[in-house]
Amino acid sequence: MLLLLFLILLSPLAQADSYHPPISSGYGNWSTAYEKARHFVCGLTLTEKVNLTTAVGTGQTLGYTLGIIPRLNFRGISNDDSPTGVRGTDYSSAFAPGLNLAMSWDRNLIYAQSYANGAEHKAKGINVALxxxxxxxxxxxxxxxxxxxxxxxxxxxxIAFGEAVSGMQASGAAAVGKHFILYEQEHFREVVEWNEWLAGPNITEPYSVTCDDRTFHELYLFPWYDAVHRGMAGVxxxxxxxNNTQVCQNDHLLNEVLKGELGFQGFVTSDDGSQHSGIDSALAGMDQTSPGETSPNGVDGFGESFWGPNLTLSVLNGSIPEWRLDDMVTRIMAAYYYLDQDDNYPELNFASSSLETYGYEYPKADVDWQQVNYHVDVRKNHSQIIRSVGANSAVLLKNTNNTLPLRRPKQIAIIxxxxxxxxxxxxxxxxxxxxxxxxxxxxxSxxxxFPYLVDPLSAIQRRALEDGSVVQYVLDNWAIDQIGSVSSQASVCLTFINADSGEGYLEIDKNYGDRNNLTAWKRGDEMVKQVAVNCTQTVVIIHAPGPILMEEWIENPNVTAVLFAGFPGQESGNSLVDVLYGDVNPSGKLPWTVGKKRSDYSTDVLYEPNGLVPQLNFTExxxxxxxxxxxxxxQPRFEFGYGLSYTNFSYHDIRIDEVLAPSATPSSSAASTAVNPSLCPSKSLNPSDYTFPATISSLTDYIYPYLAPSMTITTSLATPTVTIQPRTPSPQGGDPALYDVLYKVKVKVQNTGSVAGQEVSQLYLDLGNGEPVRQLRGFQKPLLKPGQTKDVTFDLRRRDVSIWDVVSQKWVEVTDLGTKIGVYVGASSRDLPLHDEISVSS
Known part of the structure; x- marks a missing residue:
């Protein structure tokens, strides 16, 4: 039975003495980076430290110039998006997003694409990839x-999160995982979007989530363990x-959970518009701001900051202890040294605000006209990786009478x-x-x-030319007569439908980020039905951000094949042709469930506010x-983990071997008794030393760390007035025992078909104790030749066989609770022919 919410979230200044941020000492392979970072930080002035925490709001990239320190020849740290490639530039790749990486269920491809993406960020001079x-x-x-x-x-x-972090950081770029945490919809995420930009219903604060502690740990926090364990540099x-406290000033989530329980060694940065305070966000564990982070109710935000001079003032008047500022900067610089970015890291060579070769270095101020874009081509051979991801992530949902792969069809209709x-x-x-x-x-964001986008039509035409096939097409979804004429002549009809979604600051057809429905867009369902009336081999190809409803046509006997392609990136058409013609045997599997109707799902977006501060209660x-x-x-239409192949597989001979792992011991996280754990030698802080220098001409909308010359500070407040009890965090990723392998489950998988193929073999557990009856806890993707049998092994870690106990606040193995574990292996969450169990006696 799920227990009620354990999260205790602090109100801001009224409870300031309750803050207890972990002071990281650089565990494990972070130790050298922390040593270098402390040496660097202790040589900085107060304003130089502040500069490293506060993006300046104007410059070559939005996140550039965090911490320019001319006297040390330190050029600063540059940040940029994104999960699909370097944002706002040219001669870089457009990768497939996380959706397709998950659809591939392929650890190697996830790592390879993430490495390539990180390498492109680095080659463009970006230190930190968001x-x-x-x-x-x-x-x-x-x-x-x-x-x-x-x-x-x-x-x-x-698993995907951890592989993506490892791949990106192996390239040398710092990975910043986002968005922490319980950020599950776009509606009402920002006041300005809904009250002004989108003319939506009036709200006074972003939506607030209530979630019980067990669900929080076992669902939403679960992936973050893997990413932190793999050394993620930023969050x-x-x-x-x-619980009505902003995440970016939430002491429990940032200090206790992320930096404490998970032992996160890196830095926490805000998103654009997610910082709502200065002192509170600093004390609660945030270490860095996005550019020009001011009140989220403002439209522009550049030129002012919650931090910048306000952070300088807060340290001088004692609102924030200097050791907390030192810790913030140390974490930022530790990530820099952790990835060896002090060793000949490329200079920034583009301006994200423009693709023009020449422009202002400081575009908000129209200052310093110079070359700002060098148009460096960083793509290398990454198109091959993108094409492979697209092909290996395609999910074949239906294939009646072996409609696919195509075999030199006489005439193709593309609709x-x-x-x-x-x-x-x-x-x-x-x-x-x-x-x-x-x-x-x-x-x-x-x-x-796109450096280019290979559309399906052009790719299919190239292949059809080789085969001598006739190709006709209609690209207007509303051209009913033409669709009927072309589809009635064809041997096979490739029918393309789509849906889309995105971030809340933009909308399409009143879809404000979140989709308004789960149906195909632009008359897609009607078009499929029309084509199927005329064409006995109708193949439906779907590009969409997630599940769409298919009930209007999925059982139509003339709809003989369905392929879900997701969002494949720049090589879209080429990847599709590889699968349609059998050059690549489809091996993608669904990373979510396709229902028969919208109400089949237990959850939905909150589309209308239920108060001035919309409340989302995750009661499911x-x-x-x-x-x-x-x-x-x-009964779903297609279950989680489902996906067909051009061959067939069978499963045999399950066996469970217990591994002699060390017994779990509580991780050390005892609170320190030091009130002011100084990271650097104490210095006298004289406010007059930090006023705006007369030698500097200020730039418009540029954020400086200096105080106004006319500002006076009550020096009696220049000692800390906030009592903060630091605590020692857990090792990186939490208790190391959580990653001990306790069991190895071994099965045999055979390719019983006539062509080679990869099979995503999946392992599910029944952990009892009010848990779901099936939970994924392992997958492998072996390549099998026709007739070949391979042994496939799944490692079960301690965390995989544990549940979160809200009373003891730790992971507990269910066998210690007297519960045997059901073990199931097969091809999807509902096709599990092999079964065994782990007994309590083990």
Missing amino acids: APVSGPLGRSPEGGRNWEAFSPDPYLSG MCSYNQV GEDAGPSKYGPNGCEDRACVDGTVAMGWG GTTN GLFIDYRHFDQSGI
């Missing part, structure tokens, strides 16, 4: 930014509130706008916020510029997506 994404988790299928992330399953998301705190190019070009709409032509990426607890379908006995 990616990957595991928030939103995907609680509601309509959620606007689900496509940036991986899956509503916490295990699949955790971005989210827009929303939790639907989504098959062709946009009349505006691939980058014709702001941050991809339009649906015109084929869709290969959602919209918002998680996007990048652990039961989202397939967990809910299983609990409620709902």
Whole structure:
């Protein structure tokens, strides 16, 4: 039985003496980085430290010039999006998003694409890549930014999140995981979007989430363990509130959970508009601001900051102890040294605000006209990786009478706008916020510029030319007569439908980030039915950010194949052709459930505010997506983990071996008794030393750390007035025992078909204790030749066989609670032919 919310979230200044931020000492492989960082930080002045925490709001990139220190020849730290590539530049790749990485269920591909993405950020001179994404988790299928992330399953998301962090940081770029945490919809995330920009209902604060502690740990926090364990350098705190406290000033979430329980060693940065305070956010564990982070109710925000001079003042008057500022800067610089960015890191070579070669270095102030874009081509061979991700993530949902792969069809009809190019070009709409032509990426800050976009029509035509096939097409979804004529002549009809979603600051057809429905857009369902009337081999190809409803046509006997392609990135058409013609055997699996109707899902977006501060209560607890379908006995159209192949597989001989792992011991997280744990030698702070220098001419909308010359400070307040009890965090990723392998489950998988293929073999556990009857806890993707059998092994870690106990506030193995564990292995969450159990005696 789920227990009520344990999270105790502090109100700001009234309880300032309750703050207890962990002071990281650089555990494990962070130790050298922390030693270098402390040496660097202790040589800085107060204003130089402040400069490293506060983005200046104007410059070559929005996040550039964090911490320019001319006297030390330190050029600062640059930040940029995104999970699909370097945002706002040219000659870089447009990668597939987290959606397709999860659909691939392929650890190697996730790592490879993430490495390539990180390498492009580095080659452009970006220190910090604001990616990957595991928030939103995907609680509601309509959620606007689900496509940036991986899956509503916490295990699949955790594995993908960890691999993406490792791959990106192996390239040398720092990964900033986002968005922490419980950020599950776009509606009402910011006051300004809904009260002004979008002329929506009036609200006074962003929405607030209430979630019980067990659900919080076992669903939403679960993937973050894996990312922190893999050494993630940064975390971005989210827009929303939790228990009516902003996440970016939430002591419990940032200090106790992230930096304490998870032992996070890096820095916490705000999102644009997610910082709502100065002192409170600093004390609660935030370490860095986004550019020009001011009141989120403002429209522009540049030129003022909650930090900058306000942070300098807060240290001088004692509102924030200097050791807390030292810790903030140390964490930022530790990430810098952790990734060896002090060793010949490339200089920034582009301006995110413009693609012109020449422009102002400080565009907000119209100062310093110079070359700002060097148009460095950083793509290398990354198109091959993108093409591979697109092909290996395609999910074959239906294939009657072996319609696919195509075998030199005599005449092909290509139907639907989504098959062709946009009349505006691939980058014709702001941050991809339009649906015109084929869709290969959602919209918002998680996007990048396409260097090109291979549309399906052009790719299929090239292949058809080789085969001698006739190709006719109609790219207007409303051209009813033409669609009927062309489809009636064809041997096979490739029918393209789509849907889209994105971030809340943009909208398409009144879809304000979140989708308004789960149906195909632009007459998609009607078009499929029309084609099927005329064509006995109708193949439906879907580009969408998540599940769409298919009941209007899925059982039509003339709809003989359905392929879900997600958002494949720049190589979209090429990836599709690889699968349609059998050059690549489809091996993608669904990372979520396709229901038969919208009400099949237990969750939905809150579309109308239920108060001045909209309240989202996650009463469904652990039961989202397939967990809910299983609990409620709902038959899905296609279950979680489902996906067909051009071959067949069988499963045999399950065996469970217990591993002699060390017994779990409580991790050390005892609170320090020091009130002022000085990281650097104490210095006298004289306010007059930090006024604006007469030698500097201020730039418009540039954020400086200096105080106004006329400002006076009561020096009697220049000693800390806030009592803060520091605590020692856990090792990186939490208790190391959580990652001990306790069991190895071994099965045999055989390819019983006639062509080679990869099979995503999946392991699910029944943990009892009010848990879902099936939870993914392992997957492997072996490549098997026809007739070949391979041994497949799944490692079960201690955390995989544990549940969160809200009383003891720790993970507890269910066998210690007297519960045996059901173990199931197969091809999907509902196709599990092998079963065994782990007994209590083990």
